[in-house]
Structures are given as C-alpha cells and as structure tokens.
Amino acid sequence: MQSPNQPLVDNRDVAEMVETLAGFGAWGETGVNRLVYTPEWLAAQDQVAAWLAEAGLEVERDAVGNVWGWLRGTDRGKAIVTGSHIDTQKPGGQYDGALGVVAAIAAVKALKETYGTPRQTIGVVSLCEEEASRFARTNFWGSRAVVGAIVAGEADKLRAIDGPTMAEIMHDLGLDPARIPDAKRDDIAGYIELHIEQGPLLEEQGLPVGIVERITGYKQFWLDVHGQANHAGTTPMDIRRDPMAGAAEIISGVINTAHRMGRPAVTTVGRMTVEPNGRAVVPERVGFTVDARHPNEEQRQLLLERHERLWTEVAERRGLDLQVRVDSDRQPCECDPGLVAALAGAAEAAGIPSMRMNSGAVHDAMQFSAICPVAMLFVRSRNGISHSPDEFTSVEDATAGTEVLARALHAIAY
Ligand code: CO
Numbered sequence: 148m149q150s151p152n153q154p155l156v157d158n159r160d161v162a163e164m165v166e167t168l169a170g171f172g173a174w175g176e177t178g179v180n181r182l183v184y185t186p187e188w189l190a191a192q193d194q195v196a197a198w199l200a201e202a203g204l205e206v207e208r209d210a211v212g213n214v215w216g217w218l219r220g221t222d223r224g225k226a227i228v229t230g231s232h233i234d235t236q237k238p239g240g241q242y243d244g245a246l247g248v249v250a251a252i253a254a255v256k257a258l259k260e261t262y263g264t265p266r267q268t269i270g271v272v273s274l275c276e277e278e279a280s281r282f283a284r285t286n287f288w289g290s291r292a293v294v295g296a297i298v299a300g301e302a303d304k305l306r307a308i309d310g311p312t313m314a315e316i317m318h319d320l321g322l323d324p325a326r327i328p329d330a331k332r333d334d335i336a337g338y339i340e341l342h343i344e345q346g347p348l349l350e351e352q353g354l355p356v357g358i359v360e361r362i363t364g365y366k367q368f369w370l371d372v373h374g375q376a377n378h379a380g381t382t383p384m385d386i387r388r389d390p391m392a393g394a395a396e397i398i399s400g401v402i403n404t405a406h407r408m409g410r411p412a413v414t415t416v417g418r419m420t421v422e423p424n425g426r427a428v429v430p431e432r433v434g435f436t437v438d439a440r441h442p443n444e445e446q447r448q449l450l451l452e453r454h455e456r457l458w459t460e461v462a463e464r465r466g467l468d469l470q471v472r473v474d475s476d477r478q479p480c481e482c483d484p485g486l487v488a489a490l491a492g493a494a495e496a497a498g499i500p501s502m503r504m505n506s507g508a509v510h511d512a513m514q515f516s517a518i519c520p521v522a523m524l525f526v527r528s529r530n531g532i533s534h535s536p537d538e539f540t541s542v543e544d545a546t547a548g549t550e551v552l553a554r555a556l557h558a559i560a561y
Contacts, residue, residue: 152498155257155553158546164249165241165545167194174238178536179245183234183276183288184212184316191233195248195273202256204271210330211292212322216271218255220560221264225336225519227559229254229552230272232289232511237280240538242343246526246545248273250341254553258561267560270335277511281307288313290514295331302327337486337559338515341524341552343540345508347531355547356501358490359523361442362513363411363506364479366451368437370397370458373468376423376431387429391421393467394433400457401437405450411505412450414439442479442505480513483520486555490524493554499547524548524555 171191172181181187192214199206199216207215217226231247251271258265274289282288282305291297302314302324314324349357374390398416405414419435439454441447455471462469487503494501504525512521526548529539 154497154546154550155261155557156253156546156549157257158542160253160256161249161546161549162542164198164252165246165542168233168245168249169241172235175536177241177539178238179235179241180238181233181235182237182281184281184320188234188275189320192273192275195233195252198252199271202252203259204255209292210322210326210328211289211317212275212320213289213293213330214273216252216255218259218265218269220266220268222266222268224267225334226268226270227337227339227556228270228272228335229339229341229556230270230274231340231342232274232277234276234278234280236278236534238536239278239280239534240536242528242538242540242545243345243533244274244277244342246343246540246548247341250545250549250552253549254556257553258557262557262561265560267336269556269560274511281309282313283308285313287511287514290511292327292330293332293335294514294517295328296514296517297327332518335515335519337483337519338512338521339486339490339524339552339555340510340512340521341526341548342510343533343538344525344528345531345533345538346528348504349502349525349527350529350531352502354500354502355527355544356494356499356551357504357525358487358494358501359506359525360482360487360503361505362480362482362510362523363440363442363508364444364447364477365438365440365509366447366476367439367474369434369472369474370394370437371432371434371470371472372397372462373432373470374430374465377429379427379429382429388466389429390433390467391430393461393465393469394419394435396461396465397458398435400461401439401454404453404457405439408446408450411507412441412446413507414450414454440507442507444479447479477509477513480516480521482512482522486520486522486559489555489558490522490551493558494551497547497550497554499551501551524552
C-alpha cells in the first residue's frame, strides 16, 4: 500500500508515451499530422492497443475503430471510462487528444500495479476522430458512434478532403459502415476526459491543473447580407445599399458585444466571402460566419439575443436583405458534481494546486454526456496555444494531471 503522498504515476511513462505517439504522423520538429483512418493513425491506434495489452487490460476495437481497454472489476456493473481522441489537426501538436489517451493508459496502469483489481470496471478509450480535420462536416465521429448519434447513411454522405467517402475509407480498412450502430454502448457509468486546456487561464493563474465545471454552449451562424452592386466611383455614398458597410457594422458589433459582456463570453467571425470581390465594385453580397459561445445557458441566450437584435437592426436601417442560417446550436454541458468532487478531492490529496474552470472548446465529453455523467480535467497549455505544432505541455504538468486522474479513478472504482 502506498503512502498517501507518494505519487502513483511515473512521469517517465507519460513522457515516453507522448513522445512515441508523436512519432506517428510526425510533422516537422514538434507537429503531428494524423488524420483519421490514415496509415499513421492506424499505426498509432495499434500502439495504443499494444500499451493497453501490456498494462494487462482486455483490448477491444469497435465498429468505427475506437480502441478500448478494460480493467475488469469485481462488480458486474457499468464502467467508469477515461480517454480522449487520437486524431489531430493538419498539422496539430503532440498533446491535443493524445495526452488524454496517454494519461488514461498511464493512470490505469499505475492503479493496476499499485492496487490490483478494482471493484468497478475501469475503461480506457482512444477515440478515432474528434477534429473534423479530414471530413469537414463531421467531428466527434468516435464519440458519436459510442452514444449512437451517427445517423443512418451518414458514412455515405461524408466526403474526405482527399476525395473518398467515409464509407469507402472504412471499407478499405475492413470496417463495415453498416455495423456503425454496434459501436453504441450502454455499459458506461461515467466518462472523465483529461485534455490540454487550449487556452491561457491556467498559465495566467500559475496552476498546472484545472477541473472543468461546464463545457461551453455555442451557436454557429452563416449570415448573408445582400445589397446592390454598383460602381465604386460613380455611386454617391448616400444612395448606396452596401452590404460591406452592413457586414462591417454587424461584425464589429457582435465582437464588441461579447467583449463588453466580459469573460467567458466569446464571439468570433472567422470566415467571409465577398461577391463579386472587386476593388472598384460596391459588393452585391457579403457572407460570413458568426460563432458565439458561453458556458452559462442564460448568459448564452442573452448574448444571442443581443447579436440577433443587432444584425436585424443594422440590416433594416441600411436597407439590406439579411439571411441567417443556423449551422449548429448546442446548450452548455454541465459536468457531474460527483465526478467534479472526486477530481477536486484527488488534486487536494495529491497536493497538486488546481482551480475550477469552464471549457471554451468542445470535447468528446460533451457527446458522452448524452449517455452518462461526465467530467474533464485540464492541464496547462504553454501560451494557451493549440491546433498548432507550437502546442506544448510540460511533462511535469502532464504528469500532475495524470496523477489527479489516477487518484480520482481510485476513489471512484476501488
Ligand atoms: Co481535442
């Protein structure tokens, strides 16, 4: 039996696994380019399966290629599961997703070595896809399969940026798209995901670990502002119906609204198209995205009301025709108070300083919340950077997070 302050997790395990995994799809010095169902992704999932088997877990691969490891408990009930995703942005870094998989393996390995068989079954999962980096219109392919949220025929409709459909790519790997519903599970009692923060808050506070209370809600729009195309030299300003002027006012308006509401409200306009897109032409049409997020549902609704009122008013006043398409709309996801308390208790017991926080990014945990209670643990990201080869988390911070995860799993499952 360990003394309470002796660490369970070996930082060499964490460091070695992060480094080895980063070799599959290595991109330049520190980047990783590992898109779902590519040879480098397959090799990485094989490596994860090998580590799980070495740690003495029962390995399972499901219908979409998620890799599971089970440490069977003496009780026959549902499992507590931990893990994250193995795919990356193109290119991304070594930590987004991968660290959650590494931490899960290292934590469960340490628990088995130290305490043996648990009471409750513990599961580790390496999810096949989260990033939407190969298929622009899907993300959470792995976790959506687990919760049964992939709709019939979706694999035939989704097309990869490199050409083939999801169904064709799956077939090539020996995965049968008709069997996707088999990946749905009903044996999970809770899901805990460790992930890099991907933001600057832990670094600002000088803390290695954050315990997530809510995952942000969001709403994503495409706005089309139509006006009257005309000559840039001959059309007086006072009779123009200029969609660029309207778009500019809407864009600065929504951004300033989120800014004025203060943290953690965020609104982003990240993509824009202009027609006809000429130097000397008042545009006919300006289209752009609006992505608005808040982890508190009431505040999210307030932010959205303000945005909608603003763009309606601007379009009316300027005589512009505005069309608004909603691309996604998701309420915030509340983390389970019991799991949050287990993580907080584990951090305290390990003497690892932490804080409670929200997640401004969406994660697989949000999908799992459809079938079970969820919680998340963040570790500090250097300069808050992610989705980039520059993303970095120190071995010390990664191990601190893994230690908290291991102790929380111990408290829950033993
Ligand atoms: Co991620």
